[in-house]
Amino acid sequence: MAKSSNSALVILAFFAIYVIWGSTYLMNKIAVTELDPFMLASIRFITAGLLIFALAKIMKIPLTITKKQLWNTIIAGILFLSFGNGVVVWALRYVDSGFAALEISAQPLIVLLMMRILQGKKIQPMSVIGVALGIIGIYLLVSQKQIIAQEGSVLGMVMIFFCLISWAYGSLFVSKADLPTNYFVNTGYQMFTGGIILAFMSFGFGETWSLPTTWSGEVQFSMLLLVVFGSIVAFTSFNFLLKTVSPEKVATSTYVNPIVALILGWYFLDEQITMQSIFAAIILLTGVYFINTKKTLAIFERFKR
Template identity: 75%
Template sequence: MSVSRKTVTIALAFFAIYVIWGSTYLLNKIAVTELPPFKLASIRFIVAGILIFIIAKILKVNISITKEQFKNTIIAGFLFLTFGNGIVVWSLRYVDSGFAALEISAQPLVVLLLMLILQGKKISTMSYIGVVLGFIGIYLLVSQKQLISQENQITGMIMIFICMISWAYGSLFVGKANLPSNYFVNTGYQMLSGGIMLAIGSVCFGETWTLPSSWSSNVQWSMLALILFGSIIAFTAFNYLLQVVSPEKVATSTYVNPIIALILGWWILNEQITTQSIIAAIVLLTGVYFINSKRVIKPRGIGR
């Protein structure tokens, strides 16, 4: 029995949101060991944004938007990319890539709590169980003495949690904001505006800018992969899947990404995976499952 082209495309799209998104933590970790964090993130998103607009022009996609939509893409770009991604990249100087991915997997928990606080949404019993399990998982994750004893580790963990609040608020904002109807165009404006704001932040913090020719080959390849695969291909795959399969299936990336990140960090960077981290992962991801079982909270690709 032959496999249809659509089936193959769906399988490749899932590979993209599972493995590529899961690997972006490793790629950022490699790049940030040599490049200043805000410079790294700004180059990634500015180049990706420009490439998206070039592709849109080639495909004859209309990229014109209203002033309100432009303002809203700037706000979303700041919440998801300038602050949300930029600070995570900064935190990766002090936090293992797998650890960061596992902490970020609790994002649906933060979204749910913000919905309760800001919108007065009722929380189901299943979601309450998920919230409790989520907090237990986070506690098990961050209470490991061998991790907390590392320099600036606690600061990195706190900043990642603040970024999760930014992403969560961004998720609620884009749910109601007037944004470009074309996901590709919407992403392009967010990446370009978010990248420009990151570049401004980089200059304000006095980061040193160097030409790509002076970077090591590992950093060059990591940046290329972040731009082409992490920013363009994976997010396009994400939006494609939202159109052809159920949101519940797309949301499974929430569970797979941290596992991929943990394995890659351990395999390539020799990052430590403790027994307590494994238990924390199981408890935390179970909590996320309970939260998503009643209300699917879509992962935000542009934040990765």
């Protein structure tokens, strides 16, 4: 019975990292059409962080951390959430949700190159093939005339690329940083502090804040899904899977998330899926497959989104 129960949890957890994480692009795209991006991301992560702290208290998980751990969670929160996620939400004003998901799927490529540049790690032959395919896939993706012609699209693509660099550096940073040992507590502090920084960014850019009661029902529902499912359920499922199945299996979310985002964006938002985008996706994701070696995954998968 216990084995059957565990199998059910594994299936549900995979559903979470496949579908829920893949759908966060759609949810953010819906919300950012009405709300200012940094305010949106700030409310999402502050709320999620507070809920995680509340759940930790209920489960009697100690929230005490050292000053060094707090500082490191702040840095990680900035790299992953304040810049890495907040700027992506901002970019969704200018690019389709499916396109953003595809560009972000190149994250392992950036991690690998940064490991080479900053740490001098040798790139394995299979990974070299992956890097080559990844570069070709990205070029095919961003060179489409119908996409480049959209107002602000080039700026959006460039900013997402800088987000990839932020995530990659953040991955290398947290791999060696002194962080809270409990992943639930670690996530809570990163989300809460990252959300606070996003609030300062929002005020600095002069964004207009509004109460949730003034939002449309569609945006309220999107925010609820982002907080509860995208930030808490999916991340908890992700960490559960890392302890239950092999990292290679968990890494399949890298391939599935963009497909889910493309389909949802096409179905709900009428986003266009071109043949070149499909071809670029196949090449790019094949490259990601070659790159996702065990050595890369040890750093990359532990601290994804």
